[in-house]
Amino acid sequence: MSCPHKIELSRSVAVGGGRAYDEHLAGCPQCAAEVEQHRQLAALTRANLPLVVPDAETAQRARGALLTAAAAARRDHVPATSPWRRWLALGVPALALAAVLTFVLVGTLREDATYRGTVTASADGTTFRRTSGAPDEVVRLSSGVLTVRVSPLASGERFRVVTADGEVEVRGTEFEVEAVEDRLRSVRVIHGRVEVRAAGAAPQILVAGERWDLRLAAEDPAPAPGSVVAQAVAQPEAPPVAPADTQPVAPTVALADAQPVAPTVAEAVAPVAPTRTTVTTEEPTGPVVTGRTDAPSRPRGTPSSGSPSSGSPSSGSPSSGSSTPSPRPPTAPAISTGSATPPPVARRPIEVLLDQGWSALSAGDAAAAAEAFEAAAKSDPSDPLAEDAWFWNASALVRLKSADAIGALEKFIKRYAKSPRTGEARAMLGWLVLPSDVDRAEGLFQAAAGDRSATVRASAAKGLLAVERKRATP
Amino acid sequence: MSISNVVPLRRAPAPPRDPLPVTDPPSVSDEALVAACALGEHTALGVLFDRHHRMVYGFLSRLAGTDERDLEDLVQATFLQALRAAKKFRGDAAVTTWLCGIASNVVRHHVRSEVRRKTFTTKLASVPRRPATEPGAIVERDQLVQRVRAAVDALPEKQRVVYVMCELQELPGVEVARVLDLREGTVWRLLYQARVALRAALEGREA
Structure with missing residues (x-):
């Protein structure tokens, strides 16, 4: 080993230089002397630049x-x-x-939000909208095929495509997702990994080349009970065979309300007792939230009222064609955020009730908000939005200073232990129980202190300080 | 969600801030205290002071070489500045290193002229020293202290700050680079240059 540069030699006095460095020093008197001089200088200055330590009185x-x-x-x-x-x-x-600015701009400037994903409509008549941006980005897909490319997510960020009966969460970079009449139909992963969570089934992780298709459930001759139908590597690129009873889906919204013809997840899964192949299974998780938690208002992009009948039918887009991931449909994919000309989407009761709740909360009517959120949650307990509804129900009760708030928060924490909002709920509950049960409040604050939201962590830190203050007070 | 939603029952008028020390809750990390400071929680600032004021005193005494009275002002200015800067704390360096970075800025603004610096050097005589057994040893020690102090004070500002942080406070060079907004290589170069200059000054020769 040749002699290291003098700056490197100086640096190694502070941080060490490794085995090769030590061996070099042992055999190089010149470098050893240089290092020794640095050490002597450090000792000299430490000894003669006295550390002033204040006495207790000065410090106080x-x-x-x-x-x-x-x-x-x-x-x-x-x-x-x-x-x-x-x-x-x-x-x-x-x-x-x-x-005024909100009403004027909310429909046109949604792209101002931070989006991690580029969403491409890959078939005519695809209807979707973005309901929230990063860090919990949600794309609501009602019908059609989307190709989604997601830039790398930072820690704590999520990206999901949500349908009425399930959701697909990004674990990687690029995938294709199809829905028919608001029901999740298929998912194909191009790069990376995604997690598919269909109603009534355990979540599944799909990796690049794998494909999940609801329709294959009916064709599986030997399904195993208790899991969701999935078709993996076996035919990642082959066009799926459309079931005989599949009907064209366009215009999607009108059909969705009039006569849903495609099998829903529940219809397909329950009687067939389906199976899945070569796809690893993760632990089931509870439904996850849609939208953001940082304002008592409706999520960005959520229309204030539904207009299900105003959509124009797309021409010649049968479901089998539009749902075939490969080869691509001949239509030129238009990169879109889904906001320039938002297509009409049939709004489910839970969405309408959530809207009512947020409106009431924004207007300061916490009692009405709590009722609306509770009604929303009860309207469809299996919907991923039910988690949202229960959280905001508890939040509204807290604002109302209702005696039911503690129970509502406890129920939420117990029911959605893995929710991103559990830390927030714990912090709220901690403040509520602090006057009567300091030990319990401390436990709740400690649990919330590790939350990924800086605001919740700060609240938990304040809570822990309040706990200490309360204990110090006789 | 705003903090008012997280802490919904704190709408009542806040009680007067408690000037008395509270027990330092060990469960609260330094980073959480800084986060609470960012929300204007002065109790958290008090706990942060209790934990780190000795370190900041020591750092400032070595960096600025001033007497205890000035030190009090500098320490107070450091923690006040920390309260203001808490929102910008990124967590990419330890809170101690972050505080030292703030303290070095406070000193830079405080000591603006060479005249002021010389005044500090003069005041150094009042700094308590270790007891010596012989009068001759006291004189020699005073002279050595003053020479070292003068040599450190004569360093260019960046070299002096890096030398005190890395060499005397033994803070990690990577973190020092972050809080001073320098590249890590620059920190090691400044440390080397400071060492060479100090050695030359103490040996009575040109660097």
């Missing part, structure tokens, strides 16, 4: 001065006028302006 005085100065700095930011007058002078016009 400095602490008091610090907190006083911090409080003064906060007061400096308090307006001289009364908060109520300031609110009238600035808040009302600002809110009015914000409301």
Whole structure:
């Protein structure tokens, strides 16, 4: 080993240089002397630049001065006028302006949100919309075929395509998903991994080249009970055979309301007792939420009212054609965020009730909001949105300072232990039980302290401080 | 969700901030305390002070070479600045390193002129020292302290900050680079240059 550069030699005094470095020093008096000089200098300066350590009295005085100065700095930011007058002078016009801008822009500027996925409609008549952006990005697919490319997700970020009866969660980069009449039909993974969660079935992980197809359930001659039908590597590129009773799906919305003809997951799975092949199974997880938690308002992009009959039928797009992943349909895929001309989507009761709840909550009517959220959750308990509904039901009860809030939060935490919102619910519950049960509050705050949301972590930290304060107070 | 939703029952007027020290809850990490500071929680600032004021005192005493009275001001300014900067804390360096970075900025703004720095050097005489057994040893020690102090003070600012953080406080070079917004290689180069300059100064020769 040749002599290292002097800067490297200097660095190695601080962080070490490894075995080769040590061996070199042992055989190189020049480098060894240089290193020794650095060490002597460090010892000399440490010994002669004294560390000043304040005594307890000085520290206490400095602490008091610090907190006083911090409080003064906060007061400096308090307006001289009364908060109520300031609110009238600035808040009302600002809110009015914000409301107007929201209504004007919400339909046209959804692309301002951060999106990790590029969604391509791969068939005519595909109807979808984005309901939320990163970090919990959700694309609501009602009908048709989507090809989705997702840039690498950061820690804590999710990307899902949700249908009425299931959802597909990204574990990788690129996949194709098809829905017919609001029902998940097939999923094909091009790159990476995705997780498919169909109603009433355990989640499944699909890797590149694998394909999940609901229709193959009916054709499987020897299905094993208790799992979802899936077809894996066996025919990743072959066009699936359309069942004889499959009907054209366009116009999707009109048909969805009039006469659903394609088999739903429940219809297909229950009687056939299906099986799955060569696809690894993960532990079943509870349904997951749609939308975001950071505002008591409806998720971005959620229409305020449904307009199921205004869609124009697409021409010549039979379901078998549009649902065939390969070869591609001849239609040119149009990259879209789904927001430029949002297609009409039939809104389910749970979505309507959730909308009502958010509207009531925004209007300050927590009681009505709690009722609407509860009705939403009970309207379809198996829907992934039910988790959303129960969370906001509990949240509304908390705002209402209702005695039922604690029970609602406990129920949510128990029912959706793996939900991304469980930490938030724990923090809320911690604050509620703090006056009566400090130990329990501490446990809840500790559990919430590891949440992926910085806001929840901060709330938990404040809670733990409050616990300590409460214990210190006789 | 805003914090008002997470802490829904704290709508009542907040009680006066408790100036008395609270028990340092070991379950709360430094990072969580900084996060709470970002929300304006002054109790968290108090706990953060309790945990790290000794380290900050020591760092500032070595970096600025001022007396205890000035040190109090600098320490207070450091923690006040930490309260303001808490929202920007990224968690890519330990909180101790982050505080040292803030303290070095505070000193930079505080010590703006060479004259001020010389004043600090003069004040160094009031810094308590270890007891010596002989009067001659006291004189020699004072002279050595002043020479080392003067040599460190004479370093260019970046070299001095890096030297004190890496060499005397023994903070990881990677983290020092992050909080000072430097490349890691630059940190090691500055440390080497500081060592060469200090050695030359203490040996009475040109670097």
